[in-house]
Amino acid sequence: xxxxxxxxxxxxxxxxxxxxxxxxxxxxxxxxxxxxxxxxxxxxxxxxxxxxxxxxxxxxxxxxxxxxxxxxxxxxxxxxxxxxxxxxxxxxxxxxxxxxxxxxxxxxxxxxxxxxxxxxxxxxxxxxxxxxxxxxxxxxxxxxxxxxxxxxxxxxxxxxxxxxxxxxxxxxxxxxxxxxxxxxxxxxxxxxxxxxxxxxxxxxxxxxxxxxxxxxxxxxxxxxxxxxxxxxxxxxxxxxxxxxxxxxxxxxxxxxxxxxxxxxxxxxxxxxxxxxxxxxxxxxxxxxxxxxxxxxx
Amino acid sequence: xxxxxxxxxxxxxxxxxxxxxxxxxxxxxxxxxxxxxxxxxxxxxxxxxxxxxxxxxxxxxxxxxxxxxxxxxxxxxxxxxxxxxxxxxxxxxxxxxxxxxxxxxxxxxxxxxxxxxxxxxxxxxxxxxxxxxxxxxxxxxxxxxxxxxxxxxxxxxxxxxxxxxxxxxxxxxxxxxxxxxxxxxxxxxxxxxxxxxxxxxxxxxxxxxxxxxxxxxxxxxxxxxxxxxxxxxxxxxxxxxxxxxxxxxxxxxxxxxxxxxxxxxxxxxxxxxxxxxxxxxxxxxxxxxxxxxxxxxxxxxxxxxxxxxxxxxxxxxxxxxxxxxxxxxxxxxxxxxxxxxxxxxxxxxxxxxxxxxxxxxxxxxxxxxxxxxxxxxxxxxxxxx
Numbered sequence: 001x002x003x004x005x006x007x008x009x010x011x012x013x014x015x016x017x018x019x020x021x022x023x024x025x026x027x028x029x030x031x032x033x034x035x036x037x038x039x040x041x042x043x044x045x046x047x048x049x050x051x052x053x054x055x056x057x058x059x060x061x062x063x064x065x066x067x068x069x070x071x072x073x074x075x076x077x078x079x080x081x082x083x084x085x086x087x088x089x090x091x092x093x094x095x096x097x098x099x100x101x102x103x104x105x106x107x108x109x110x111x112x113x114x115x116x117x118x119x120x121x122x123x124x125x126x127x128x129x130x131x132x133x134x135x136x137x138x139x140x141x142x143x144x145x146x147x148x149x150x151x152x153x154x155x156x157x158x159x160x161x162x163x164x165x166x167x168x169x170x171x172x173x174x175x176x177x178x179x180x181x182x183x184x185x186x187x188x189x190x191x192x193x194x195x196x197x198x199x200x201x202x203x204x205x206x207x208x209x210x211x212x213x214x215x216x217x218x219x220x221x222x223x224x225x226x227x228x229x230x231x232x233x234x235x236x237x238x239x240x241x242x243x244x245x246x247x248x249x250x251x252x253x254x255x256x257x258x259x260x261x262x263x264x265x266x267x268x269x270x271x272x273x274x275x276x277x278x279x280x281x282x283x284x285x286x287x288x289x290x291x292x293x294x295x296x297x
Numbered sequence: 298x299x300x301x302x303x304x305x306x307x308x309x310x311x312x313x314x315x316x317x318x319x320x321x322x323x324x325x326x327x328x329x330x331x332x333x334x335x336x337x338x339x340x341x342x343x344x345x346x347x348x349x350x351x352x353x354x355x356x357x358x359x360x361x362x363x364x365x366x367x368x369x370x371x372x373x374x375x376x377x378x379x380x381x382x383x384x385x386x387x388x389x390x391x392x393x394x395x396x397x398x399x400x401x402x403x404x405x406x407x408x409x410x411x412x413x414x415x416x417x418x419x420x421x422x423x424x425x426x427x428x429x430x431x432x433x434x435x436x437x438x439x440x441x442x443x444x445x446x447x448x449x450x451x452x453x454x455x456x457x458x459x460x461x462x463x464x465x466x467x468x469x470x471x472x473x474x475x476x477x478x479x480x481x482x483x484x485x486x487x488x489x490x491x492x493x494x495x496x497x498x499x500x501x502x503x504x505x506x507x508x509x510x511x512x513x514x515x516x517x518x519x520x521x522x523x524x525x526x527x528x529x530x531x532x533x534x535x536x537x538x539x540x541x542x543x544x545x546x547x548x549x550x551x552x553x554x555x556x557x558x559x560x561x562x563x564x565x566x567x568x569x570x571x572x573x574x575x576x577x578x579x580x581x582x583x584x585x586x587x588x589x590x591x592x593x594x595x596x597x598x599x600x601x602x603x604x605x606x607x608x609x610x611x612x613x614x615x616x617x618x619x620x621x622x623x624x625x626x627x628x629x630x631x632x633x634x635x636x637x638x639x640x641x642x643x644x645x646x647x648x649x650x651x652x653x654x655x656x657x658x659x660x661x662x663x664x665x666x667x668x669x670x671x672x673x674x675x676x677x678x679x680x681x682x
Contacts, residue, residue, distance in 0.1 A: 225318050226351065227353030227371075228365045230315055
């Protein structure tokens, strides 16, 4: 529920339930939105969550080129694409897909194009292998600087690494505001506002464009790729960049220089038995306590 | 894991994406409701048609006029995923695309095409196909429906059609009728005076599908209502060849659905302290079902490739329809035995597919006629004409 907008609400006012206002300093940057919004949606190919995922024994990285494992478009990225398409349909402009990954990631680009996006940029270079979140954000930011954008949209996290860091890191590196965890995105001219989901409701966060937005799955219902778009997707332009094309310093990417390291890994143990609540006249209270502890109520 | 031969790996990326898309649509929009539709004997044509059209599934293998222009194998894959949901759903799409849109697209005038194809492709309009009559099934050449052309050029149609999928929800019917110059096809708007359609009830198969009788009582049509570019029985038969291609793919989806249900059940149903899937008799059943499913899939893929390269013959379509429907029906019945009493409820897809496949076995060419078609191809001797 959206409350009346207060004139000036301090950020972090925990006493106020419902809506808070936050304004992000955009540093006086001006937009060049002559004909619609130039939207870039960052997507990632991830292992299918329905299959057993495995890491490579030699360097503890995900085997992203295994032809027998089915790579899929990260589910949250579908919401990011849908949001990009809706904004384009409302305001005009263009939706470009940006992904970083090996050749196999082209499958994911095709799916993203089949949803109706206009073109794609594929950052692909063997030197990128094993890059962690910090390095990935550097490589992606370099690419975004090269291709230009008014608005960058990402899913709030990927189902493989689940760090949820990229949006914040990209915004920092690009020097633009980050509007995170959006379940509603509204663009009005060169202003953007989102609803950021919180434990108690939402915050409304506003900034000017250009900006980086991360979306959650409540933001929309992603469309099915239309059959005609699937067939048309192979004719849409896909630009492949190596690291030199976007001025990426090879010393700042790759497994050897990664800030984080996978020390060890193991297959997840089978799920433990659930909590059994025995009703001794207080079953309702126990169930409510359990749900409260899990933040369901 | 039912695709032991990894047949789907042979698909192009686009075909895999079509598979995933149609499967997701069926899982989201149809699977949650299908047993209820089946039980109450309804198919929400008006609600589903625009969604199917939006996706591009209606007339998907036709070029232009708002159609998606897919290759034949992609069309087959889409039919497979639709029929994994329900044969009634696949029938709706088959009839719209291959039996109503295809004859207009292939044999129609430019005006007939521009009037009807975009609306049929989007799902705004629904089409049906009137060939079978109360007394003429396998022998459609003996049809009694007759179109008489008057001096003014107008056609007047009289007769009745039966077992017409989508008949009473259709906006347009492609009706085949005898004329002085042989069998001709007519594009009949269903609001034409003298045209009526009555839904047939009390079916125990394809319950989530509208089946109707059509009555033509002095239906007066302008001279340009006839499909100009075909005459004779080859017109309707060519449409049926298109639709049968969808069937021979589609039923592999129903077979897969039954096999998956049987595997899931066999792994979780415990008798004598172990899952029944651990018993050799059950494993033998599952193994044969998987072999039959994959063989049907290979047949479909092969025929798809023949069609995509313009080499597919009607005899080969008869082969596929005969072999794959038979296989799917046997798989459904075998799955039923693995599920025991649960196999007869609508909690599982098995009995629904099994009952549906009884219709698919005889519609669009009975098993017997397809056998005789193959017999003729093998011997050069015609056993029925």
